[in-house]
Structure formats: C-alpha cells, structure tokens
Amino acid sequence: MSVSPPLALALSLLLGAEVVVPAGASLGEALERLGPGDVLRLGPGVHRGGLGRPGAGLVVRGAGAGLTVVEALPGEDGAVAVGALSLSGLTLVAGPGRSGLKVLGGAVRLEDVALSGGSAGLFVESGRVEGLGVLLEGEYGLLQSRGEVALTGLTATGGAAGLALLGGTLVVARATVTGPSREAAITVAGGAARLAELIVRDPGPTGLAVSGGEVIGRDLTVAGPRARRGLGGACLQVRRGTLRLSSSELVACGGAALEASRASVVLDGVDAGGGEVGGLIFTDHSSAELSATLTTGHGPGLVVMQGSQVSAFGARFWVQPAIWADCASGARVRLLHDPQARQPCAAVP
Numbered sequence: 001m002s003v004s005p006p007l008a009l010a011l012s013l014l015l016g017a018e019v020v021v022p023a024g025a026s027l028g029e030a031l032e033r034l035g036p037g038d039v040l041r042l043g044p045g046v047h048r049g050g051l052g053r054p055g056a057g058l059v060v061r062g063a064g065a066g067l068t069v070v071e072a073l074p075g076e077d078g079a080v081a082v083g084a085l086s087l088s089g090l091t092l093v094a095g096p097g098r099s100g101l102k103v104l105g106g107a108v109r110l111e112d113v114a115l116s117g118g119s120a121g122l123f124v125e126s127g128r129v130e131g132l133g134v135l136l137e138g139e140y141g142l143l144q145s146r147g148e149v150a151l152t153g154l155t156a157t158g159g160a161a162g163l164a165l166l167g168g169t170l171v172v173a174r175a176t177v178t179g180p181s182r183e184a185a186i187t188v189a190g191g192a193a194r195l196a197e198l199i200v201r202d203p204g205p206t207g208l209a210v211s212g213g214e215v216i217g218r219d220l221t222v223a224g225p226r227a228r229r230g231l232g233g234a235c236l237q238v239r240r241g242t243l244r245l246s247s248s249e250l251v252a253c254g255g256a257a258l259e260a261s262r263a264s265v266v267l268d269g270v271d272a273g274g275g276e277v278g279g280l281i282f283t284d285h286s287s288a289e290l291s292a293t294l295t296t297g298h299g300p301g302l303v304v305m306q307g308s309q310v311s312a313f314g315a316r317f318w319v320q321p322a323i324w325a326d327c328a329s330g331a332r333v334r335l336l337h338d339p340q341a342r343q344p345c346a347a348v349p
Helices: 005-015 027-033
Strands: 018-021 039-042 045-048 058-061 068-071 085-093 099-103 107-124 128-144 148-165 169-178 184-188 192-201 206-210 214-223 234-239 242-251 256-261 264-274 278-283 287-291 294-297 302-304 309-313 323-325 332-335
Touching (some): 018 027, 027 039, 085 099, 206 214, 234 242, 278 287, 278 294, 323 332
Parallel strands (some): 039 058, 058 085, 068 085, 085 107, 099 107, 148 169, 169 192, 192 214, 214 242, 256 278, 264 287, 278 302, 302 323, 309 332
16 A cells, blocks of 8 residues: 555654665765654764764664764764754764763763763763763763763773762762772762762772762772872762762772761761771761771771761771770760770760
C-alpha cells in the first residue's frame, strides 16, 4: 500500500528524519538540514568540525566511543548544548581553552560517549545532564558551576581535577577518577555531591578536597595521594564544608587520612590508613561523629584541637598514640561506646 505525500510528510515530522554522514563528508551541511527530533548518524572514523550548537531535540549517534571521533576546529567547542540533545557512541574532541561538550541549558543525554577538551571534557553552566558509560578528560574532566549532573559508569581524569563542582548538584555512581591532578582528584567548592561506588587512584596531593558545599559518599576507595612540597598528601581534606562518608576506605594516604578545618564530618564504617602526620585530624572548631571506624598506620590516630568536638561510637585506633586532644583550647572527645572509660579532657572544667 502506497503512502500519500501529505501522510509521508506528517510521519517524517513525527518520527524524525535520519541523516547518515560518513567520515570525510561535510558535517556542517548535514547539521543545517536537521530539525527537532531528527537523527544524525555518524559513521566510524574522524569527522572534522564540531557539532556547533545543535538544534533542540537533535539525536546524534556514532559507531561507538573511540570509533566515531568528532574533532572541533581550533577555537571551538566540540558541541554547545542549549536545548534537548542526545549523544551516543562517539568521541568529541576540542583543543586548548575549549570543552568537548559545553552545556548552557536544556536536557542532555549521554551514552557511550567520550569527551575531551583542553579546558574541560564536560562543562556545565546550567541545565541537566544524564550519562551512562562516559569518559571525561581535560584540564578538568568535569567542571560544573550550576545545574544538575547524574553520571553512572564514569571514568574521569584532569590536569587540575578529575571532577570539580562549584555549584548545583552532582550524582556519580560506579566511577573511577584517576590522577595525578594538581588540585585534587575531586574538588567540591559548593553545591551538593552524591558519590557512590567510586574509586580514586593516584589523585595527586589530595583525593577528595571539600572547601564548601556538601558531600555524601558511600563505598568510596581513595588510594595513594602524592607528596607535595615535601609533605604527604591527605586522602580527604575538608574545609568549611560538610562530609558524610560511609562504608569506605582510605588507603596509602601520604599525610593524614582526613584533615578537617571548620568542617562538619560524619564517618560510618570507614577504614582509614593514616600517613606521616596521623589518622583523623580535626581543627578550628570542626565537629565530627565517628561510628564503627578503624584507623591504622601512623599515629596519632585522632587529633582534636582548636575547640573541635568529636563523638565516637565503636571507633577503633590501632595506632600509638590513639588520641591526642588539645583540651585547653576547648576541644573535646566523647567515647560513647564506653561511658565508664576515662574520657579525654574529662579533668578539664
């Protein structure tokens, strides 16, 4: 049965057209012909010229990340999203000072996508990004100032940081972040980050650095911060932020397992391997709750000073000395699991 021309046009508008572009063909000409809901299918190989600012609702599909590679022209981003956009099975590459993908608004969906840029693999100013099986690399793997980002099955690396959150919300699950990075493998200066089933390897000076905002982590492994200016790197560093970490391990920490200043910290079921300067260090009126934690490595296991307050239930310190508290500064440690035991600073009024 034949389909009338008006009906064929209506169906094409409803279902969207598909344009196939082999490597070497003009990518710009194909993009000009596409509208909302259309599919741009890129063949394997290298495609010169980025995707520009695709129209809202465009779907771009390749043969697979690493198989279909889109290289932006010098001075351009790989793609700039301002509306709905779906990318799958491709690699976007941009040069110095540019991003593989820049998201300025809309809703972006990524699947089996690699993003590489001299500035950032993925830069998010606003909008929402959801991704599955994403690789990010650049000066920053991810640089997020606002918006919402949710990534599962992530691999990230960055010269300054693998993941950097300045604001908005970031949700990451089943991920690996590898350094070394100059700042930290993951840095959070604002917003809220939710991290689960994440491994940080060879991060640089710090595995996770929090200087504002809130981080909630579960099933994290942070391993092997490097020495910096002669000092060992801390696995976790929290300043003026909030950290809640459970069922996690801090391994081969060069300096402390955790350093906190003016911070709020909750550790539940965390194994911490202290380095050159000790295990868990709380300064400058920090507050902490420790539950079912184990601190090993170099002592002291717990340092509490400058008016910081720590409560512990089932916290074990397999180091010597186990606890050092600057009681004269108003610092306090409460051992809740054994109220009959001598409490640190108990004799101080």
